[in-house]
Amino acid sequence: MKKLALIAGMFVALSGCSKSKLDEAISKSEDFKKAMCECKDIKCADKVKEDERAYQKSMKDSFTEEEAKKMMEDKGNAEKIEKLEKIDSEMRACRNKLKDDSKPADGAAPAAPTP
Numbered sequence: 407m408k409k410l411a412l413i414a415g416m417f418v419a420l421s422g423c424s425k426s427k428l429d430e431a432i433s434k435s436e437d438f439k440k441a442m443c444e445c446k447d448i449k450c451a452d453k454v455k456e457d458e459r460a461y462q463k464s465m466k467d468s469f470t471e472e473e474a475k476k477m478m479e480d481k482g483n484a485e486k487i488e489k490l491e492k493i494d495s496e497m498r499a500c501r502n503k504l505k506d507d508s509k510p511a512d513g514a515a516p517a518a519p520t521p
Contacts, residue, residue, distance in 0.1 A: 428486050434461060435493045443500040448508045451501045458497075 438458045445451045477483055 428483065431465070432486060432489055432493070435490055435497075439493050439497040439500070442497045445500070445504060448501075448504045451504045455501065 435458075438454060438461075441457075442451055442454045445454060478487075
């Protein structure tokens with residue numbers, strides 16, 4: 407369900423984009439993925455996710471639902487949309503790994519940082 411919402415958000419965010427704008431969005435998504443996968447802790451990953459959401463919101467606010475629908479129906483965008491889905495999946499995998507690594511093995515809450 408989350409994936410569907412994210413992809414729908416990207417559709418709206420990218421709606422009405424010219425081919426070069428769609429390519430620009432793919433490039434920006436790859437930048438977010440690279441940053442996420444370079445993170446060493448969940449705090450860093452959370453910051454990257456926050457930045458990505460802000461970018462998506464700024465793009466979404468720029469377009470109408472009609473424009474989003476038009477982009478989704480354009481068969482010429484299918485390969486690029488598939489690429490965005492793949493980038494998102496890879497980025498989520500990096501973030502999930504950090505989430506898993508931050509959990510103690512015994513299921514206890516993480517220790518509070520020492521001052």
